[in-house]
Amino acid sequence: MPDVIAYGGDWNPEQWPEETWEQDVALMREAGVNRVSVGIFSWSMLEPVEGVFDFDWLDRVMDLLAANGIQANLSTPTASPPPWFSDAYPEALPVDADGRRLYHGSRQGFCPSSPIYREKALRIAEQVALRYRDHPALVLWHVHNEYGCHNARCYCDTSAAAFRAWLRNRYASLDELNDAWGTAFWSQRYSDWAQIVPPRATPSFPNPGQQLDFRRFSSDALVELYVAERDLLKSITPDVPATTNLMAGAHWDMDCWSFAAELDVVSTDHYLIGARAEPHIDLAFAADYARSLNGGRPWLLMEHSTSAVNWQPRNLAKVPGELRRNSLQHLARGADGIMFFQWRASRAGAEKWHSAMLPHAGPNTKIFREVTALGAELAGLSDVVGSTVKADVAILLDHSSVWAQDHPAQPTADLDPVEETKRWHAALWRAGITCDLARPESDLSGYRLVLVPALYLVSDAGAANLEDFVRRGGVALVGPYSGIVDDHDRVRLGGYPGAWRDLLGVTVEEFFPLERPIRLASGATGTVWSELAHAGGAKVLDTYATGEPAWTRNAWGDGTAHYLTTRLDDGALAEVVAAVCAEAGVEPVAEAGPGVEVVRRSHPGGRSFLFAINHTGEDAVVTTPAGDKVTVPAGDALVLPG
Structure with a gap:
């Protein structure tokens, strides 16, 4: 097949009588579908009894696809172990922080650190690979599905042992761990590795360092599962690329940067959140994040919805034209494939009210007409495949920082790092400027402007990287409560924002969370947060009514670094972002009106x-x-x- 935009969705023929399969494929061809994902939740159909495999039905499915020129993202069905697994190996079921074992009955019912789960998962993955390694429909391995969506962290004894092994690899000694976690506080000092457990339910706040490292460990455990399956598949089909569908921008329990480094093709899922006033801006954030995870190269939208989803308090249907706009937004921001969950709407099960390409009402519907029109339009845009998006602006984003700030003992519960990052991204979106997301330690040399909306935690390397970017002529804008702690969640002493005091030319001596908005000298409004700051070498551009700096600008080498000591309202933030964009020489690619x-x-x-x-x-x-x-x-x- 020549280079075309991959178009289609999850096909779950095992949910339907076989007489519908030919009809499905005929309608796929009518809709312009050229790619489907198959086998994602089929473990109990492929291995109905432990050690007994049945591939006859999947053989017919794969042959039917090949005969009709439709490619397959063939899945390893390991995201949902069958009932026999839970019955035979109850010790492999996940346990929550309160000590409750979670039972079979939904999906992802396994402990990520369970050796028996890994053994059985690799066995079914191997059987699938051996069976279809030479099949003409196979084009991509879809490993597992949405890792960690429901079982990102397990607190069982197996996980505890794996956590201790991870810690011993991270820290040279128990003394080093005690220092990193600050265990002298509250008499938490460990004298034996065996004393360490996950941060289970406890009478008061958990240890911040322990909680942060457990989040890191849990993310790594999921990456290890992916790598184990991928390596097995590669040993059998070395020329078939592998991926798994991340949930970039929506699911924060995994470090997507670490995951993306292991993928041949970065793929992600995205669903609109109906409660958001402008969900298309949230979509743009997720798409920019997916592109950034792939180093600016094209990526694959593995799932989005044709209309309503099934899991929100109010599952809003998409209005006419919205399906197309959403799809073209992802395409514009770097996707080379537009796929949906799912092809045919389920008749039963927990996702029966999730929209599909072929709805319950059949093909004579708004949705199917829009799906077919989109398929024809994408077929005419094949020249877009392989092209890229160039951004002059990067927003720094780090999962460890998000996890560290998620600890409950913070100065305020109102400063959400994810929402603040998305808000700064939205300010760029409204200004018509496309940006990348980047890790603090990433190469920043290709950007003119770097925004740091909410980076509470930053490593020494990440801190020095931003300094070097500015020194070489870049412009930076740093938001409040950034650079505060090191990568163990230990406060950087000597005044905030510890990592960047010199870069910003500002020293903060105390935080003042806000119960109500305050007015700045410029007329702008500060919300949620303020700081008692002193400008050293920095120029003060705006102040509080009491005269302390609210916005500063500091020359550093050949560049400049701006700092905000408050969370500005949306209008004021837009003005500051516009000012730093102008200073950095960043402009939109075209003139367009609001929205x-x-x-x-x-x-x-x-x-x-x-x-x-x-x-x-x-x-x-x-x-x-x-x-x-x-x-x-x-x-x-x-x-x-x-």
Whole structure:
């Protein structure tokens, strides 16, 4: 098959009588589907009894796909062990922090550290690989499904032993661990490794260092499971790439950076959150994150929804045209594949009210007509495949920092690092500027501007990296409560923001969380947070009514570093972001009005594409880089020469 945009979704034929399969494939062809994911939740069908395998039905499915020119992301079905597994090996079931063992009846019912789970998972994965290694439909291994979505952390004795082994590998001695965790506080000093357990339910706050390391360990345990399956598959099918569907931007229990480093193809799932006022901006964040996880290269949207999902308090259906806009947004921001959960809407089970490409009402529906129109449109955009998005701005994001700030004993519960990061990203979105996400230690040399909205924890290497970026001429904007602790969640002494006091030319002596908004000298509003700060060499650009700095700018080498000591309201934040963008020479790729998203994808030295997506109810005019004025109708999207 030539390079085309992968289009399709999860197909679960095992849920349906076989007489529907031919109809499914015929409708797939009508809709322009060229790729489906199969076998994701089929372990109990492929191994109905332990050690007894039945592949006859999947053989027919794979042959049917190949005969119709449809490719398969073939899954290892290890995300959902069958009932016989839980019955035979109850010790492999997950345990929560309160000591409750969680039983079979949903999915992901296993402890990630369980050796018996790994053994049985690798056995079924091996059987699948041996059976289909030469099958013409196989194009990609879809390993597991949404790792850690429901069992990100297990607190059982098996996990405790694995956690201790992980700690002994991380720390040279028990003394080093005690120092890192600050166990002299509250008489927590360990005298034997065997005394260490996961941060189970306890009378008061858990130890912050222990909690942080357990989050890291738990994420690593999931990565190890993926690597074990991937390596086995590679030993049998070395030329077939492997992936697993991350939930970038929505699921924060795994370190997506670590996971992405192990993937041949970065793939992710995304679902709109109905409670958000502008869910398309949240979509843009997730798509930018997915692209960044793949180092700026194209990625695969493994799942999104044609309309409503089934798991929110109010599962809102998508209005006409929204399915297309969502899909083209992902495509604009670097996706080379647009796939859905799922092909045919389930008749039974926990996800029967989740929308699908083929709804309960059949093909004569709004959804199927939109799915078919989208398939035809994507087929005509195959030249986009392989092109990339160039960003001049990066936002620093680190999972360890999010986990550390998640500890309950913080100065305020109102400063959410994820939401603050998304809010700064939204300010860029509204300014028409596409950005990347980056780890604090990443190479920043390709950017003009780096934003640090909420990086409570930063390593020494990450701190020095930002300093070096600014020294070489970059512009940085750092948000409040950043650079506060080291990578063990220990406070950096001498005044906040400890890691970047010199870079920012500011010393903070005390935090003052806010119960109500306050007015700054400029007329801007500060919310949630304020700091008692003193400007050293920094220039003060805005102050509180009492005169202390609220926004500063400091020269550092050939660049400048700005600092905010309060959480500005959205309007004021937009003004500050606009100011630092102007200082860094960052501009949007085209002129467009509010609510109109414009993103460019380009081939190196070749053709480029300008995606213009109108999220408003009014027609809008976009002025292209060539000076042409193009009208984008209300709720529409155009792909223009870039």
